Amino acid sequence: MTSLLLRNARRVxxxxxxxxxPAALGAEPVDVLVEDGTVTAVGPGLERPSGGSGEVEEVDAAGRWxxxxxxxxxxxMAQWTLASQRLDLGATRTPEDVTRAVAERVAAQPDHPVIGWGHRSGGWDREVTVSELDAVSGHTPVVLISGDGHHAWLNTTALLHLAMPVRDSVVRETEWFAVYPRLVTLVGNDGTSPAAYRRSLETAAALxxxxxxxYEFGHGPMDWAERWHAVPGLLRVRAATYAEHLDDVIALGLRTGQPLPDCGPLLTMGSLKIISDGSLNTRTAWCCEPYGDAHRLEYPAGQPNLSGEELREHLARAHAADLQVATHAIGDAAVAEALAAYAATGARGSIEHAQMVGRDDVRRMAELGIRASVQPAHLLDDRDLTEKIWGERSARCFAFRWMLDDGVELVLGSDAPVSPLDPWLAMAAAVHRSADDRDPWHGEQALTAQEAFAASVDGQPTVGVGSRGDLVLLDADPLAxxxxxxxxxxxxxxxxxxxTVVDGTVVHRAL
Known part of the structure; x- marks a missing residue:
């Protein structure tokens, strides 16, 4: 195995x-030696290791961080990999903007199904219909996935192709999640081939x-095991499963953190993913109080996707099989119910999103040892809509400062393709909490750059002896x-x- 000797690097x-x-790390450059995927020595002027069967690659960091x-x-990951091939609707502001974009795509590529991504109907002043989409698309199948991933606007041709009941409204939540895997019957699977995945992982490595x-839908760990031969050793991957495949995972004896069979140590079993409520954009996030526009809604405060009893059953089964649980909970009622289920079952894991929280529930999250897995870039997109429909409750949204101060383990992500797979964007959003010239949105909940960075490295400490050989060398000080x-x-x-170095191997180089 090749060893790596980095010279003249300043540690963040x-x-x-x-x-x-006076002995602050980063004040003076040091050398760092990585052997067998682990940092084994740190200090000035390290000697090049001799002996052993492997080669030693030397890289001069030239004072980089x-x-x-x-x-x-x-x-x-599949949706993020496919995003580059989809009709980008992120800039649309009205239903008319969307239908205009669809009409242009159909005219340009009349024989190709249209898969769109990124429209955000939460700020629109009316509900859309299948009929108006039919009017601009003819017999070309059209599937337009909302920017939060929780509903899709399909035309009649697409509804029929996907064997769904014909209706004049969008497809939401559980019904949409169930049909999503069938999109491959419309567009094929070239966009999620092993080669396409490798390109996506290489793009991530460059960041x-x-x-x-x-947390992709489908067979999760089994899907990754099938494609792993094309991407071995590039990045570490933890592959989650959903409840419909939990029996398969348990039958295989897979446990959270365990390498998948015959795949090496970089591909491991992740968590059981549960989507306990909806989203802000669709007004389906489950809240303790009604939405500001509750008069428009069938469920004025949103609703859970499964009962408390069902949630506890899932958590208990996963816990008994040594699987952690990642529970999607966006509204404050959903967060409270999820925490009650963790407490009742003893299950371990995370609240995914935790977008609006009660103050006491943050403290309970810390007491239970439940991670907060958050996506700071969402606050950039959701700021105005949150103010409109959650009002003063926005002070309890993206409450990162509360979480850290109360001792909650905080980890950052993107929810790509809802937000770009870009950890620097996530850190910047956590630090500044604004995407334009306005002041930070509830700046009292902001993190420092050091806190945001520490929440982005999977719990790893400052680089030192015993650290994983997963490293990034930066051209500037991220904590300046x-x-x-x-x-x-x-x-x-x-x-x-x-x-970028994974398990002691350079996977991206721009020196």
Whole structure:
């Protein structure tokens, strides 16, 4: 196995105590040796190791900044891989904008189904219909997936092709999640081939990403095992499963953190993923109080996707099989119910999103040892809609400061393709909490750059002896002081990655 010797690197301090005093880490460059996937020596002027059966690759960091590699803790990898091939509707603002874009695509490519992604109907002033989509698409199948992934606007041809009941409204939540895997019958699977996955992972590696947690629909671990021969050793992957495949996972004896059979140590079993409520955009996130536009809604405060008893049954089964649980909960009622289920069953794992929380529930999350897996870039998209339909409750949204201060383990992700798979965007959003010239949105909940970085490295400490050989070498200091949070966020978003190392192997190089 090749060893890696990095020379003249400044270590990024991930704890306040690492950056204090005359011996502060990062003050002087050091050499770092990685052997068999682990950092074995750190210090100035390390000798090149001799003996052994492997080669030693030397890289001069030239004073660049070295840190643990970055993770995206919440990705839908197939959807992210497909996103580049889809009709981008992220800039649309009205239903008419969307139908105009669809008409243009159908005219340009009349023989190809249209799969769109990114429209956000939460701010629209009316409900859309299948009929108006039919009017611009004819017999070309059209499936338009909302930017939060929780509903889709299909035309009649697509509904029939996917064997769904014909209706004049969008397809939401559980019904949509069930039909999503059948999209392959419309567009084929070239977009999610092993080669396409490898390109996506290479793009992530160029951003300093060394690992992802994949919550894609489908067979999860089994799907990854089939494609792993095409992407071995590129990045670490934790592959989650959903309840419909839990029996298969249990029968195979897979446990969270365990390498998948015959796949090596980088591909491991993740969590059981449960979607306990909906989303803000669709007004299906389950809240303790009604939405601001509740008069428009069938369920004024949203609703759970499964009962408390069903939730507890899932958690108990997973816990008994040594599987952690990742519970999607966006509304405050959903967060409270999820925490009650964790407490009742003893299950371990995370709340995914935790977008609106009660103050006491954050404390309970800490007491139970449940991770908060959050996506800071969502606050950039959801700011205005949240103010409109949750009002003063926005003070309890994306409450990162509460979480850290109360001792909750905080990890950052993207929910790609809902937000881009870009850890620098996530960190910048957590630090500055604004995407435009406005002041930070509830800046009292912001993180420091050091806190955001520490929440992006899968719990790894400042690089030292015993650290995993998953490293990122940066062209600038990510923790440099700036006059304002806006400038700090801009610096993070523009960060340049010189080298990405996974398990001691260089997977991206821009030196």
């Amino acid at each position: 301090p991930l704890r306040a105590e690492d950056a204090a005093g 070295l840190a643990p590699g970055l993770w995206d803790q919440h990705v839908h 300093g990403v060394v690992g992802i947690v994949d 002081e700036h006059p304002s949070s806006a400038e700090a966020g801009a610096a993070l978003r523009s960060m340049s990655v010189a080298l």
